[in-house]
Amino acid sequence: MASDERSARPSEARLKLLRTATRIFYAEGIHAVGVDRIIAEAKVTRATFYRHFPSKDDLILAYLREVHRLERGMVDEALAANRSPVDPLLAIANSIAQNIQSPGFRGCAFLNAAAEYPDTNHPVHQELTAHRQWFLDTITTLMAQVHEGTADPAARHFVMLRDGAMAAGCLSDPTLVSETFLRGIEGLLRINSERQSTEAAR
Amino acid sequence: MASDERSARPSEARLKLLRTATRIFYAEGIHAVGVDRIIAEAKVTRATFYRHFPSKDDLILAYLREVHRLERGMVDEALAANRSPVDPLLAIANSIAQNIQSPGFRGCAFLNAAAEYPDTNHPVHQELTAHRQWFLDTITTLMAQVHEGTADPAARHFVMLRDGAMAAGCLSDPTLVSETFLRGIEGLLRINSERQSTEAAR
DNA sequence: AACCAATCAGACCGAACGTTCTATCGCTAA
DNA sequence: TTAGCGATAGAACGTTCGGTCTGATTGGTT
Numbered sequence: 001m002a003s004d005e006r007s008a009r010p011s012e013a014r015l016k017l018l019r020t021a022t023r024i025f026y027a028e029g030i031h032a033v034g035v036d037r038i039i040a041e042a043k044v045t046r047a048t049f050y051r052h053f054p055s056k057d058d059l060i061l062a063y064l065r066e067v068h069r070l071e072r073g074m075v076d077e078a079l080a081a082n083r084s085p086v087d088p089l090l091a092i093a094n095s096i097a098q099n100i101q102s103p104g105f106r107g108c109a110f111l112n113a114a115a116e117y118p119d120t121n122h123p124v125h126q127e128l129t130a131h132r133q134w135f136l137d138t139i140t141t142l143m144a145q146v147h148e149g150t151a152d153p154a155a156r157h158f159v160m161l162r163d164g165a166m167a168a169g170c171l172s173d174p175t176l177v178s179e180t181f182l183r184g185i186e187g188l189l190r191i192n193s194e195r196q197s198t199e200a201a202r
Numbered sequence: 203m204a205s206d207e208r209s210a211r212p213s214e215a216r217l218k219l220l221r222t223a224t225r226i227f228y229a230e231g232i233h234a235v236g237v238d239r240i241i242a243e244a245k246v247t248r249a250t251f252y253r254h255f256p257s258k259d260d261l262i263l264a265y266l267r268e269v270h271r272l273e274r275g276m277v278d279e280a281l282a283a284n285r286s287p288v289d290p291l292l293a294i295a296n297s298i299a300q301n302i303q304s305p306g307f308r309g310c311a312f313l314n315a316a317a318e319y320p321d322t323n324h325p326v327h328q329e330l331t332a333h334r335q336w337f338l339d340t341i342t343t344l345m346a347q348v349h350e351g352t353a354d355p356a357a358r359h360f361v362m363l364r365d366g367a368m369a370a371g372c373l374s375d376p377t378l379v380s381e382t383f384l385r386g387i388e389g390l391l392r393i394n395s396e397r398q399s400t401e402a403a404r
Numbered sequence: 405a406a407c408c409a410a411t412c413a414g415a416c417c418g419a420a421c422g423t424t425c426t427a428t429c430g431c432t433a434a
Numbered sequence: 435t436t437a438g439c440g441a442t443a444g445a446a447c448g449t450t451c452g453g454t455c456t457g458a459t460t461g462g463t464t
Contacts (some may be wrong), residue, residue: 013411029318031233034451045412046453056452063317084385111369116231116318118372132373156382164366167313170320171334180358189392215441236421247442258422299431 014052016042018062025063026109030116030124057123060113064127067109071131075138088142089158093185096162097178100169108166135159146189157188216254218244222265227265232318259325262315266329267268273333277340291344291360295387297366299380302371303309310368312324338359348391359390 020042024033039049053059078091099105106112110128117124138193139158144151165181222244226235230378237258241251280293301307308314312330319326341360346353367383 006339011410028320029233031231032318033452036450047409047413047455050453051410059371074210107317112317114369114373115314116234118230129373130401136374153382153385156378157386160366160370160379160382160386161362161364164362164364164368167316167365167369168334171316172338176358177362180355180362184362185360187389188288191389193293213440236422238420249425249443249445251440252423253440 011052013042013044013048016132017044017049017052017059018066019065021059025060026067026106027104030060030113053104060124061127064109064113064124064131068131068134071135075135085159089146089189090138090185091159092139092142093162093182096165097182100165100178100181101174105170105174107170108163111163132159154188159187161188163184212269213254215244215250219246219251219254219261220268223261223265224268226267228308228314229306232315235275262326263329264357266311266315266326266333270333270336273337277337291341291348291391292387294341294344295360295364295384298367300383302367302380302383303376306340307372307376308366309372312364313369334361343372360387363390 016086017038021038024038024041028114037050038059039046042049049059053062060076074095075092078088078095081087081091110131113124115127118127118131119125136159140151140155143158144160145153146155165177169177219240219300223240226240226243237248240261241248244251251261255264276297278295281295283289283293312333315326316329317379319330321327322331338357338361342353342357345357345360349356362381363402367379377398
C-alpha cells in the first residue's frame with residue numbers, strides 16, 4: 001500500500017518551505033520577514049503554503065522545532081563519542097564554539113525568538129522554553145557524572161556561559177568570544193573536579 | 203532671553219513619547235509595536251510624533267540612547283562609591299542581579315534589539331554595538347585595577363556572564379539566575395586575584 | 405480512461421503598517 | 435492686535451501584512 005505513507009511524507013513543497021523559512025528567519029528575524037518573502041524564495045504558491053501550514057505561527061513553530069532537531073543531533077553526536085564523563089561536556093562546548101565561529105552565525109535561534117515573543121503564553125515562547133529546559137536538563141545530567149553535589153549550579157553556570165557566548169558571538173569578534181567561552185568552561189569543569197576537598201570546609 | 207532654551211527644551215510631548223516608547227519597546231519588542239500604539243498610549247497625535255521624530259527609526263534610536271543613559275547612570279553610581287578596586291565590579295554585578303530580579307524585567311534591551319536588527323549597517327545595530335563597546339571598555343578599565351595582566355580576558359568573561367544572565371533572566375527563575383551570575387562573578391574575581399602565583403609558570 | 409490530491413497562478417480581503425496631509429487651536433512675541 | 439509658530443486633531447496616502455478563494459494544470463493510482 002503506497003498510500004499509507006503518513007510516516008514518511010516529506011512533501012517536497014513543505015521541505016522547501018521549511019528550509020527557506022529556517023534560513024531567513026534565523027538570518028533576519030521572524031517579525032521582519034513576511035509570508036510573501038518566504039513563498040517567493042521557496043518558489044511555492046500561497047495556497048500551497050497555507051495547505052501545509054495553517055498560519056505563519058505554525059511555520060515559526062516548525063522552524064524552531066527544526067533548529068531544536070539539529071541541536072539535539074549535535075548533542076547526540078557528543079554523547080556518542082563519550083570516553084570519560086567530562087568528555088561530552090567538552091565536546092558540546094567545542095561544538096558551540098565551532099558554531100559561533102561558523103559563517104552566517106546569527107546567535108541562538110531561541111534567544112532571538114525570545115526577544116521577539118516575550119509573551120510567555122505564546123506558543124512560540126513556550127516552544128523555546130521547552131528547548132531551553134531540555135538543554136539545561138541534558139547538561140545537568142552530564143554534570144552529575146562529574147560531581148553530583150554541585151551538578152545543578154554547575155549546569156546553570158555552563159548554560160549561562162553558553163547563552164552569553166551565543167548572544168555575543170555575532171556582536172563582536174567570534175574568535176575572541178569562543179576563546180573566552182572555552183576558557184570559562186574549562187575553569188568551571190576544573191573547579192568542579194577540585195571542589196571535593198575545599199567544599200568539605202563549608 | 204527665554205527663547206534661548208535649546209539646551210533645556212524637553213517638550214512635554216516628546217518626553218511622553220519617549221517614556222511610552224521606552225516602556226513598550228522594552229516590554230514587547232520593537233517590530234511588534236507600531237506607531238499607532240505608541241501615540242495612542244502617549245496620548246499624542248501623529249503629527250506631533252512626526253514633528254519630534256522624523257521616523258520610527260529615530261524613536262527607536264532615542265529609546266536605545268535612553269536605556270544607555272540609565273545604565274550609564276547605574277555604572278556611575280557604582281563608580282562613585284568605590285572603596286577598594288574590586289568594589290565597583292561587585293557593585294555593578296549586584297546592580298545587574300537586582301535588575302534581573304526586578305518586576306517587569308525583560309532582558310537586555312540591546313541584546314533584544316540585536317535579535318531584531320541583525321543588519322550590522324543598520325543605525326539601530328550600530329547604536330547597540332557602541333553601547334556594548336562602552337560597557338566592555340568600562341569593565342576592562344575596572345578589571346585592570348584588579349590585575350592588569352588578565353584584564354582583557356577577565357572583562358570579556360565578566361561581560362559574557364552578564365549577557366548570559368540578562369538573556370536567561372526572563373526565561374527562567376530570576377532568583378536562580380542571579381545567584382548563578384553572582385557566584386560566577388565571585389569566582390572570576392577570586393581567580394583573577396589569585397592568578398599572580400599560578401600564572402608565572404606559563 | 406477516470407480520478408484525486410497536490411501544485412500552480414493570481415485576484416482578493418480587511419487590517420495594520422509607516423508616513424503625509426490639511427486645518428484648527430492656543431500661546432507668545434512683536 | 436496681530437502675526438507667527440508649535441501643538442492639536444483627524445482624514446487619507448500607498449504599501450505590506452497574514453489569510454482566503456477560485457480555477458486551471460499537473461502526475462501518479464486505480
